[in-house]
Amino acid sequence: MTVSRRFRCVSVLQLGSRGTVTEAAGFNPDQDAEALRKAMKGAGTDEAAIISILPHRTIAQRQLIKESYKRAVGKVRDTLADDLKSELTGNFEKVVIGLLMTAPVYDAYELRNAIKGAGTDEACLIEILASRTISEMRTLVATYNKEYGKSLEDDVCGDTSGMFKRVLVSLLTEIYEAGEAHWGTDEVKFLTVLCVRNRNHLLKVFEEYKRISGRDIEDSIKREMSGCLEEVFLAIVRCIKSKPGFFAERLHKSMKGLGTTDSILIRVMVSRSEIDMQDIKAEFLKTYGKSLHSFIKGDTSGDYRKILLELCGKEI
Structure with a gap:
């Protein structure tokens, strides 16, 4: 079975974004690729440098960073993702790797x-x-x-x-x-x-x-x-009623009560940050009386918390 051909494919950027992640001004993929390479060079990893770049670039911009990084190191594999996997762990790694995908x-x-x-x-x-x-x-x-x-x-x-x-x-x-x-x-x-x-x-x-x-x-x-x-x-x-409302509910469900369902939290934050995260945040506040920002801050920690908060955007 095939999907009806009367629907044409439209990219996220063509639709007009209500996301918290937008195109970075003065974007230079070569500079970003070099900064990421330096963040992983030598002993230890500069997670702050990674957080300062990836959640502040659009999906399209991240693809250009990946291409630049691959050219710089002269390898044919998905070098940036592989190098980051070798440096990072846990939920922070999952967010970062998710951001590198289309x-x-x-x-x-x-x-x-x-x-x-x-x-x-x-x-x-x-x-x-x-x-x-x-x-x-x-x-x-x-x-x-x-x-x-x-x-x-x-x-x-x-x-x-x-x-x-x-x-x-x-x-x-x-x-x-x-x-x-x-x-x-x-x-x-x-x-x-x-x-x-x-x-x-x-x-x-x-x-x-x-x-x-x-x-x-x-x-x-x-x-x-x-x-x-x-x-x-x-x-x-x-x-159908409200897609931002649906995702606000998913996020709330992932963090309410004891423990956090990180798979849901990560998936929604990564997949919606460039599409409708602003609307999701507004629905979250209206429905639950607390901001999404405050929920994430109270339910996560470390670099994982920091990168999610960058994707969430400013407190409302």
Whole structure:
């Protein structure tokens, strides 16, 4: 199955950014590459130098830094990423390496990690597949195949089952196909409506649904479904209503209570910093009464905290 060709691919920069990461003025990739090389030269690593550069450059600018670094050291491999991996550890390393990837490569990397090995990170699959635009999904599918020599649809099908699998495949392809399995009427209706309609239409559907039933569609999903199926349908609805609100909820969930789900925190901060982090911060403050900046500051530490705060931007 292929994604509908009536959607053209649009880059993040073409869409207009509401991100906290913007193009650095007076950008010089050669100077940045040299500064990063010096940060890793000799005994120890100058993490402050790394933090002063990477979270303050756009994805496109970071690619130019990588090219300059590769030319300077005269090697053909992904030299900057490999050298940084050899110098850094833990969650700080994960953020830095994520920043060096293009958006579709990072999404493909996260999905591959969610699928391979024992167990499946369903939350990661739901978060990415429910929130990306059709044009982003087209690029992601092609990138996954290029990076791993595998079909993303096949890998998702091989690692999930039942109605949950069918929802994920519908999100990947924007096509719903009736199967032999017999599912509940409500599940099929939710799937056929949510996976193939545009946002403006769906917002009107949600309003009409509430008028007729007296119940918000999210409440109905919670009443009728459970587990991963409930989570994926709720994610789709919440992304349609407000994508910044969805990601604010993901960030809050990653940090509330005891412990931190760093995989979610890192993925959202890296993937949304150049797109809509300003709006996510505003939604976070409005919904939870505390700033995202303060949550990150209180829940993380060291260089990991510092680089996340740079991606978060100024306190609001």
